[in-house]
Amino acid sequence: xxxxxxxxxxxxxxxxxxxxxxxxxxxxxxxxxxxxxxxxxxxxxxxxxxxxxxxxxxxxxxxxxxxxxxxxxxxxxxxxxxxxxxxxxxxxxxxxxxxxxxxxxxxxxxxxxxxxxxxxxxxxxxxxxxxxxxxxxxxxxxxxxxxxxxxxxxxxxxxxxxxxxxxxxxxxxxxxxxxxxxxxxxxxx
Amino acid sequence: xxxxxxxxxxxxxxxxxxxxxxxxxxxxxxxxxxxxxxxxxxxxxxxxxxxxxxxxxxxxxxxxxxxxxxxxxxxxxxxxxxxxxxxxxxxxxxxxxxxxxxxxxxxxxxxxxxxxxxxxxxxxxxxxxxxxxxxxxxxxxxxxxxxxxxxxxxxxxxxxxxxxxxxxxxxxxxxxxxxxxxxxxxxxx
Numbered sequence: 001x002x003x004x005x006x007x008x009x010x011x012x013x014x015x016x017x018x019x020x021x022x023x024x025x026x027x028x029x030x031x032x033x034x035x036x037x038x039x040x041x042x043x044x045x046x047x048x049x050x051x052x053x054x055x056x057x058x059x060x061x062x063x064x065x066x067x068x069x070x071x072x073x074x075x076x077x078x079x080x081x082x083x084x085x086x087x088x089x090x091x092x093x094x095x096x097x098x099x100x101x102x103x104x105x106x107x108x109x110x111x112x113x114x115x116x117x118x119x120x121x122x123x124x125x126x127x128x129x130x131x132x133x134x135x136x137x138x139x140x141x142x143x144x145x146x147x148x149x150x151x152x153x154x155x156x157x158x159x160x161x162x163x164x165x166x167x168x169x170x171x172x173x174x175x176x177x178x179x180x181x182x183x184x185x186x187x188x189x
Numbered sequence: 190x191x192x193x194x195x196x197x198x199x200x201x202x203x204x205x206x207x208x209x210x211x212x213x214x215x216x217x218x219x220x221x222x223x224x225x226x227x228x229x230x231x232x233x234x235x236x237x238x239x240x241x242x243x244x245x246x247x248x249x250x251x252x253x254x255x256x257x258x259x260x261x262x263x264x265x266x267x268x269x270x271x272x273x274x275x276x277x278x279x280x281x282x283x284x285x286x287x288x289x290x291x292x293x294x295x296x297x298x299x300x301x302x303x304x305x306x307x308x309x310x311x312x313x314x315x316x317x318x319x320x321x322x323x324x325x326x327x328x329x330x331x332x333x334x335x336x337x338x339x340x341x342x343x344x345x346x347x348x349x350x351x352x353x354x355x356x357x358x359x360x361x362x363x364x365x366x367x368x369x370x371x372x373x374x375x376x377x378x
Contacts, residue, residue, distance in 0.1 A: 120377070163375040176375055183372035186352040186365050188309070 004032075004095040005184055006087060006113050009177070010106035011121030012151035014133040016167045020121060021100045023174050028181065032090045034099040037063065040078035053083060071101070071108035082109065096181060103154040110160065117184050119177060120161040124168040126152070193221075193284040194373055195276060195302050198366070199295035200310030201340035203322040205356045209310060210289045212363050217370070221279045223288040226252065229267035242272060260290070260297035271298065285370060292343040299349065306373050308366060309350040313357040315341070 011017055024031065037053040039060050048054050055063070060079045063069050072081030082099060090097040099109065103120075110118060123129035126148070133139075133147050158164060163180050167173045200206055213220065226242040228249050237243045244252070249268045252258050261270030271288060279286040288298065292309075299307060312318035315337070322328075322336050347353060352369050356362045 119375075158377065161377055163372065164377050165375050176371055179368035179371035180375060182365055182368035183352065186308075186354050186369060188347065188350055188353050 002094060004091045004093065004097060005181065006091060006109075006116035007031075007096060007098045007177075007181060008106050008109055008113075008116050008118045009098060009100050009121060010103050010118070010161070011167075012103065012123070012129065012154040013147070014129055014151065015121045015123050016132070016170070016173075017100050017121055019170060020167060020173050020177070021098065023170050024098070024177060027174055027178055030095065031181075032095050032097040034082055034090075034097055035086055036080055037069065037072075037083050038078060038080045040080075053086075055079075070112050071105040073102070073105060084112070087113075103157055107157065107160055117163070117180065118161040119163045119165055119180060120155075120158045121173070122155070122158075122164055122166045124166055191283060193280045193282070193286060194370065195280060195298075195305035196220075196285060196287045196366075196370060197295050197298055197302075197305050197307045198287060198289045198310060199292050199307070199350070200356075201292065201312070201318065201343040202336070203318055203340065204310045204312050205321070205359070205362075206289050206310055208359060209356060209362050209366070210287065212359050213287070213366060216363055216367055219284065220370075221284050221286040223271055223276055223279075223286055225269055226258065226261075226272050227267060227269045229269075242275075244268075259301050260294040262291070262294060273301070276302075292346055296346065296349055306352070306369065307350040308352045308354055308369060309344075309347045310362070311344070311347075311353055311355045313355055 009017055009021060021033070035049060035053055037055050037060065039055055039057050042048070042052070042054050046052065057079070060081070063081065063083070064072060068084055069081040070084050070087060072079055082101065087097055101109065106118060109116060123132065129151055130144065130148055134144055165173055165176045198206055198210060210222070224238060224242055226244050226249060228244055228246050231237065231241070231243050235241065246268070249270070252270065252272070253261060257273055258270040259273050259276060261268055271290065276286055290298065295307060298305060312321065318340055319333065319337055323333055354362055354365045
């Protein structure tokens with residue numbers, strides 16, 4: 001049996017990574033979704049090993065030290081990371097696994113999994129991205145402008161990726177990602 | 190405007206290249222099909238520039254000399270070849286073009302168009318290929334065995350290709366090729 005593929009879906013925040021990932025579930029039911037580890041407390045209804053692997057700060061720091069995370073980051077006082085073990089076991093079982101992750105994290109994953117398929121999700125235009133970032137809340141212009149600068153920096157890292165998928169329509173973006181997965185399975189290595 | 194993609198569909202004889210190519214037409218109406226040049230006479234209903242570019246032997250030999258063919262071969266006393274000009278004009282216009290071609294010819298095309306997408310069509314099994322070759326006529330066993338040896342030699346050349354597509358079901362094979370084309374358009378080069 002051949003190993004599964006690691007698909008890393010990334011892109012600037014506001015581009016719609018989460019929405020695209022959710023829309024992929026019914027289209028590719030056999031695709032496994034990576035489960036992140038976090039030190040934040042479970043919210044109501046969240047289950048350990050399903051939504052997240054819930055860890056104490058000590059456990060998380062131990063995972064970092066033991067190189068058990070493909071990447072991790074701190075966000076609003078909590079750690080979030082991708083457990084290597086879950087990814088590797090899925091791939092060994094011959095199943096494909098998808099990781100939805102920020103741009104910097106994806107590049108860290110690439111250092112450890114250069115054979116992964118790195119997909120960069122693009123907004124149809126920078127204006128459209130600005131609209132989407134603005135649409136999220138009632139943020140001030142300087143916050144929105146700061147986020148746009150971050151997004152531009154992230155897009156400049158696209159050259160490290162294998163594929164660029166424009167998220168113009170959710171259905172089209174999903175079809176492109178599905179096509180990339182099918183094509184990669186046909187690739188002669 | 191970006192250039193189109195050259196897709197080269199090849200594989201051993203009997204694998205179903207022609208059938209798959211025909212089935213792709215309604216699925217990808219925007220895909221252009223390469224038109225071969227030949228020295229054989231037009232059959233009833235065949236039109237110059239549609240089914241073939243019909244050439245005299247002298248014209249064909251001139252095309253060979255002037256390097257106007259991406260590949261050519263002689264078959265039962267007639268020449269067949271792929272005019273470079275038609276392929277290049279199509280690519281320049283931003284359209285994708287597909288070439289259905291024998292394994293040796295495809296490798297010659299690769300020398301001149303290394304940026305092409307080379308797809309190798311595989312039978313589900315060698316037994317299945319033997320059945321298909323046998324099913325074509327009432328050939329003797331030694332002819333069938335010879336064709337199988339040729340097919341095995343051709344399959345050993347698969348490593349020079351980019352993708353392998355199993356022709357188990359025509360619909361699945363078409364979906365894989367369609368996916369390869371979509372994915373290649375998303376590729377970051």
